[in-house]
Amino acid sequence: MSTTLDVDILCIGAGGGAYPAAFRLARAGRRVVMVDPKGVMSGNCLAEGCVPSKAVREAASLWTRAQHFARFGIQRTPAVDYGAVVAHKDAVQERRYVQHAEELKAFGDRLELVKGVARFLDERRLKVEGPNVDREYRAKQVIIASGADITIPPIPGAENCLTSRDVFALNPSVRSLPDPLLVVGGGYIGLETACFFRAFGVKVRVLEMTNQLLPGFDPRMVMELGRLLDSEIVVTLNAKVETIEKTATGFKVWYSRDGRRESAESAQVLIAVGRSPVIPEGSERIGLELERGGIKADEAQRTNIPGLYACGDINNQAPLFHAAVRQSLVAAANILAGTAVDYFDRDSVPFTVFTLPAAACVGATPLTASRLGINVIEAAASLSEDSRAQILDETGGEVRLFFSSGSLRLIGGWVIGLDAENLISEIGLAVARGLTARDLAEFPGQHPMAAETITRAARSLF
Numbered sequence: 001m002s003t004t005l006d007v008d009i010l011c012i013g014a015g016g017g018a019y020p021a022a023f024r025l026a027r028a029g030r031r032v033v034m035v036d037p038k039g040v041m042s043g044n045c046l047a048e049g050c051v052p053s054k055a056v057r058e059a060a061s062l063w064t065r066a067q068h069f070a071r072f073g074i075q076r077t078p079a080v081d082y083g084a085v086v087a088h089k090d091a092v093q094e095r096r097y098v099q100h101a102e103e104l105k106a107f108g109d110r111l112e113l114v115k116g117v118a119r120f121l122d123e124r125r126l127k128v129e130g131p132n133v134d135r136e137y138r139a140k141q142v143i144i145a146s147g148a149d150i151t152i153p154p155i156p157g158a159e160n161c162l163t164s165r166d167v168f169a170l171n172p173s174v175r176s177l178p179d180p181l182l183v184v185g186g187g188y189i190g191l192e193t194a195c196f197f198r199a200f201g202v203k204v205r206v207l208e209m210t211n212q213l214l215p216g217f218d219p220r221m222v223m224e225l226g227r228l229l230d231s232e233i234v235v236t237l238n239a240k241v242e243t244i245e246k247t248a249t250g251f252k253v254w255y256s257r258d259g260r261r262e263s264a265e266s267a268q269v270l271i272a273v274g275r276s277p278v279i280p281e282g283s284e285r286i287g288l289e290l291e292r293g294g295i296k297a298d299e300a301q302r303t304n305i306p307g308l309y310a311c312g313d314i315n316n317q318a319p320l321f322h323a324a325v326r327q328s329l330v331a332a333a334n335i336l337a338g339t340a341v342d343y344f345d346r347d348s349v350p351f352t353v354f355t356l357p358a359a360a361c362v363g364a365t366p367l368t369a370s371r372l373g374i375n376v377i378e379a380a381a382s383l384s385e386d387s388r389a390q391i392l393d394e395t396g397g398e399v400r401l402f403f404s405s406g407s408l409r410l411i412g413g414w415v416i417g418l419d420a421e422n423l424i425s426e427i428g429l430a431v432a433r434g435l436t437a438r439d440l441a442e443f444p445g446q447h448p449m450a451a452e453t454i455t456r457a458a459r460s461l462f
C-alpha cells in the first residue's frame with residue numbers, strides 16, 4: 001500500500017553529493033530523507049571507488065618503497081600476500097561504514113536514510129521502492145545526487161570481464177593477483193589499477209583508444225608522468241577494442257590500430273572506460289535539462305527546475321568526491337537562504353591521478369588559459385633538487401605553477417611525482433583564495449618536505 005509523506009528535503013542518493021547537505025539541513029531543523037539502494041551512506045566512493053582503491057594503492061606504494069630499501073635489510077618477501085591487502089581494504093571500508101552509521105544515528109528523527117530507489121512522479125513527488133518500502137514522498141526541495149556508475153562499452157564480450165567493482169568492492173571477487181592483466185582504457189581508473197597490480201609484480205598491459213594516456217589531461221603533464229611510470233607496463237595507444245573472446249586460458253582481445261586488426265591474450269581483462277551519471281527515472285519526463293550526459297546544474301547547484309538541485313557526479317562537472325561534498329554544501333546553503341548565496345568554484349578542485357607515482361593538477365593550464373585569452377607566466381621546480389625526494393630516492397617529477405601575467409595571480413598548477421597527491425591541496429587552496437606568486441614566494445615552505453618545491457618554483461620568478 002502506498003502512502004504519501006511530506007518532508008522538507010529529499011536527497012536522491014546518500015553519497016558525497018547528498019549527505020553533507022542532509023547533515024547541514026537537518027542541523028538547521030529541516031526534516032530530511034536520503035534514499036539510496038545501498039542503505040548506507042557514502043555512495044560509490046566508499047563502496048568501490050576512492051577509499052578502497054587508495055587502500056590498495058598505499059599497500060602497493062609501501063611495497064615498492066620497501067623493495068627499494070631492501071638493501072637496509074628490510075625484510076623482502078618473495079611475493080605480496082594480496083589476500084591480506086584485500087582484507088585490509090575491506091576492514092577500512094567496514095570501519096568507515098560503522099563510523100557513518102554512528103554519524104547518522106546522532107541526528108535521530110531529523111534525518112532518515114531509506115534503503116530504496118527514488119524516481120520522479122512530478123517535480124515534487126517521488127516514488128521510493130525498496131526491500132521494506134513502497135512509498136510516495138512530497139518534498140519542498142530535492143537534491144539529486146544519484147552519482148555515476150561504471151560504463152560498460154558495447155563491446156561483445158565486455159560483460160565477461162572484470163570492472164573496478166570486482167577489484168575494490170567490499171568482499172570483492174578478485175582476491176588474488178590477476179596475472180597477467182590486460183586493462184581496456186588508459187584513463188585514470190585503468191592506469192591507477194594497472195600501476196597497483198604492476199607494483200605487486202603482475203604483468204600488465206593497457207590498451208587505450210585515443211593517442212595519449214589519461215585523455216583530457218594536459219599532454220605535457222601526461223608525457224612527464226609517463227616517463228616516471230613503471231616501464232614494464234606495456235601501453236598500446238590508438239587501440240580500439242572491438243571484441244573480447246573467451247579462451248581456454250582467459251581472454252583474447254581484438255582491437256583495431258592504424259587500420260589493422262590485432263589481438264592480445266590475457267588471463268584477466270579489466271574494463272575501465274569511465275563512469276556515467278545515473279539519471280533517476282522520471283527526470284526527463286518532468287523536464288530536467290541534461291548536459292554532458294548528466295543533469296545540468298549551475299554554479300549554485302540549481303537545475304532548470306526551481307527547488308531541484310543536482311550535486312556530485314550526476315552533473316558531471318567535476319566527478320570527484322570532494323567536489324561532490326563542496327557542491328552539496330553549496331546546495332544546502334542556497335536552500336537555507338532561499339536564494340543563491342553560495343557558488344561552486346570548479347577551477348579550484350584538485351584532481352589527482354593516483355598512479356605510482358601520482359600526477360595531480362588544479363585549475364588552468366597554459367592550454368586552457370590560452371582558450372580564454374589569458375597570458376600565462378610559468379614557474380617550475382624539479383623534484384631532483386628536493387631534499388625529501390632525495391631522502392626517498394624518488395627524484396623524478398616537478399612542481400609547475402601557472403600565473404596570470406600582470407597580476408601574477410595563481411590560476412593553476414600541477415605536481416608530478418613524490419607527494420603530488422598532498423602538494424596539490426596547497427596549490428588548490430592558493431588558487432581558490434587568489435594568492436599570487438609573491439604570496440607563495442614569501443611563505444616559508446616547510447623543510448625538508450616536498451612542499452618546499454612549491455615555494456622554490458614561486459621564488460624562481462623573483
Ligand code: ADP
Pocket residue numbers: 012013014015016017018035036037038042043044045116117118119145146147148278279280281311312313314320321324
Ligand atoms: P556522489 O559522490 O556524486 O554523491 P556516488 O556515486 O558516490 O556519487 O553516490 C550516489 C549514490 O546514489 C549511490 O550510492 C547510488 O547507489 C545512489 N543512487 C543512484 N540512483 C539512485 C536512485 N534513483 N534513488 C536513490 N539512490 C540512487
